[in-house]
Amino acid sequence: MAENISLKIDDFDVTVPVGSTILQAAKLAGVDIPHLCYDPAWNLPPTSSCRLCLVELEAAGSLVPSCSHPAAAGMVVRTDTEEIRQIRRMLIDLLLSDHPQDCLTCERAGGCDLQKYAYQLGVKQSSYPPEQSLAEPERDGPAIVYDRSKCILCGRCVQICQDFHASGAIDYFGRGFDTRISLPPNQSRRHSTCTECGNCIDVCPTGAMSAAAAEGAGREWELESVPTICPYCGCGCTILMNIRDNRVIQITAHPDLGINKGLLCVKGRFGIDFISHAERLTTPLIRKDGKLTPATWDQALDLVASRLGEIKNKFGPNAIAGLASAKCTNEENYIFQKFIRAVVGTNNVDHCARLCHSSTVAGLARAFGSGAMTNSIEDFEVTDCIFVIGSNTTECHPIIGSAIKRAAVQRNAPLIVADPRAIELTEFATIHIQHTGGTDVALINAMMRVILDEQLEDKQFIAERTEGFDQFRKAVEAYTPEMAEKITGVPAADIIRAARIYAQASRETGLVEVGCAGMIGVGAGPLQGLVG
Numbered sequence: 001m002a003e004n005i006s007l008k009i010d011d012f013d014v015t016v017p018v019g020s021t022i023l024q025a026a027k028l029a030g031v032d033i034p035h036l037c038y039d040p041a042w043n044l045p046p047t048s049s050c051r052l053c054l055v056e057l058e059a060a061g062s063l064v065p066s067c068s069h070p071a072a073a074g075m076v077v078r079t080d081t082e083e084i085r086q087i088r089r090m091l092i093d094l095l096l097s098d099h100p101q102d103c104l105t106c107e108r109a110g111g112c113d114l115q116k117y118a119y120q121l122g123v124k125q126s127s128y129p130p131e132q133s134l135a136e137p138e139r140d141g142p143a144i145v146y147d148r149s150k151c152i153l154c155g156r157c158v159q160i161c162q163d164f165h166a167s168g169a170i171d172y173f174g175r176g177f178d179t180r181i182s183l184p185p186n187q188s189r190r191h192s193t194c195t196e197c198g199n200c201i202d203v204c205p206t207g208a209m210s211a212a213a214a215e216g217a218g219r220e221w222e223l224e225s226v227p228t229i230c231p232y233c234g235c236g237c238t239i240l241m242n243i244r245d246n247r248v249i250q251i252t253a254h255p256d257l258g259i260n261k262g263l264l265c266v267k268g269r270f271g272i273d274f275i276s277h278a279e280r281l282t283t284p285l286i287r288k289d290g291k292l293t294p295a296t297w298d299q300a301l302d303l304v305a306s307r308l309g310e311i312k313n314k315f316g317p318n319a320i321a322g323l324a325s326a327k328c329t330n331e332e333n334y335i336f337q338k339f340i341r342a343v344v345g346t347n348n349v350d351h352c353a354r355l356c357h358s359s360t361v362a363g364l365a366r367a368f369g370s371g372a373m374t375n376s377i378e379d380f381e382v383t384d385c386i387f388v389i390g391s392n393t394t395e396c397h398p399i400i401g402s403a404i405k406r407a408a409v410q411r412n413a414p415l416i417v418a419d420p421r422a423i424e425l426t427e428f429a430t431i432h433i434q435h436t437g438g439t440d441v442a443l444i445n446a447m448m449r450v451i452l453d454e455q456l457e458d459k460q461f462i463a464e465r466t467e468g469f470d471q472f473r474k475a476v477e478a479y480t481p482e483m484a485e486k487i488t489g490v491p492a493a494d495i496i497r498a499a500r501i502y503a504q505a506s507r508e509t510g511l512v513e514v515g516c517a518g519m520i521g522v523g524a525g526p527l528q529g530l531v532g
């Protein structure tokens with residue numbers, strides 16, 4: 001159980017877990033301390049660069065940044081003395097000296113932290129001579145606008161890109177007044193590691209980083225924020241649709257919502273504009289004389305019902321088949337199969353998942369009893385080894401791709417990538433196995449044979465939770481690494497190394513992609529993922 005400490009912040013006594021910062025303790029006590037470079041919602045590592053969160057420690061009489069200074073037992077903290085207010089006014093004053101005073105037309109007016117603190121501290125204009133950056137906003141891609149003149153160099157965008165999205169696309173460049181946030185010099189967004197996920201927009205406290213498509217479409221207070229699930233991939237990220245006049249203006253996310261904890265990829269953030277797209281079909285179309293012509297819903301439904309009825313009467317129900325889509329909701333798919341089975345009267349109903357999922361679903365169901373993911377997305381944050389096969393994760397399930405990159409970069413978790421292609425994850429891999437396409441089974445069987453030969457398997461797990469293990473042992477017997485090398489083209493030494501890395505980790509996770517609508521991570525213990 002975490003040990004607690006008690007301290008006094010202004011007039012409030014507060015008890016917090018050991019290791020809390022003063023700012024975290026103040027939040028618990030209901031005391032609001034201004035801050036710009038630190039974002040508690042995201043829990044970005046504090047850099048203490050803006051100095052706005054300075055507070056006074058009564059005993060020492062010193063000022064410390066509350067975002068990074070640890071709270072201590074018996075501490076007495078003053079957060080709002082006249083001296084502190086003066087310092088904060090001066091800091092805002094300095095920031096405003098290099099900031100356009102165009103709140104009337106700024107996209108972030110009403111949601112800008114700089115504006116909020118200038119208002120709270122009564123700083124109406126800067127007392128320093130203006131030294132405005134004259135640079136025009138940069139639009140080096142269709143989605144994101146960077147306005148240097150509004151950038152306060154707080155570094156939140158750099159942190160989210162490096163520490164959370166694990167792209168490391170942007171950084172500080174230049175010196176002094178010319179310092180700016182940018183991609184490396186001479187690199188276009190398209191040819192950089194930037195994935196245009198737009199997570200840098202969500203953390204920016206001013207109007208410096210913004211979504212191009214939302215320009216002039218509405219301010220924060222004019223938008224209704226509706227949470228829903230991203231329709232694209234099996235990660236199932238929670239997105240916030242910011243809506244005005246029944247039109248989606250911008251997609252954002254929040255760290256408190258969903259498995260994505262505030263992160264989104266380019267698809268979820270910028271790929272939802274089809275909802276209001278001018279070319280979107282708004283009426284059914286009926287083909288007449290070879291041309292699709294607009295029709296009413298009644299006309300379309302009557303036509304479909306009568307044609308299905310005619311075919312059924314003439315040829316029987318089995319002359320009809322229905323194919324549903326992973327883009328539909330569970331409820332829509334349920335109703336569809338019910339309609340085909342109960343109304344049309346045939347079992348000829350299928351789903352696009354047959355194409356991409358069925359082999360893995362069948363294998364998982366046989367091995368684990370259910371064709372579903374056996375461990376959670378959160379496991380990627382704690383696993384000691386990740387084995388990726390059959391998945392270009394950063395493209396197909398980008399939020400999980402980021403989690404894998406974070407594990408490899410920040411925790412040095414060994415990453416085994418088995419893919420004939422050099423995908424993005426191979427840049428982070430401890431070992432990249434480029435096996436010949438279609439030889440996955442031989443590769444995995446050989447890895448399992450190595451694990452058994454070297455007695456690296458989890459014997460207790462096998463004894464308690466598996467059946468038919470002797471048959472399984474016989475099945476992989478023939479797959480020596482040398483034999484698998486001939487089939488897969490992978491040197492036997494690499495197969496042995498990968499097997500050892502995988503089996504010697506105490507908590508490993510395997511990842512098998514199962515197409516556009518689903519993702520299955522397998523394996524929470526030695527061999528569990530391999531016996532499938």
Ligand code: SF4
Nearest residue numbers: 161194195197198200
């Ligand atoms: S869009 Fe995403 S990848 Fe690109 S700079 Fe912003 S956070 Fe980094």
Ligand code: SF4
Nearest residue numbers: 151152154155157204
């Ligand atoms: S672009 Fe925004 S988040 Fe990035 S440093 Fe500038 S003000 Fe901070």
Ligand code: SF4
Nearest residue numbers: 230232233237265268
């Ligand atoms: S990873 Fe991207 S596409 Fe997949 S659910 Fe999340 S935002 Fe949508």
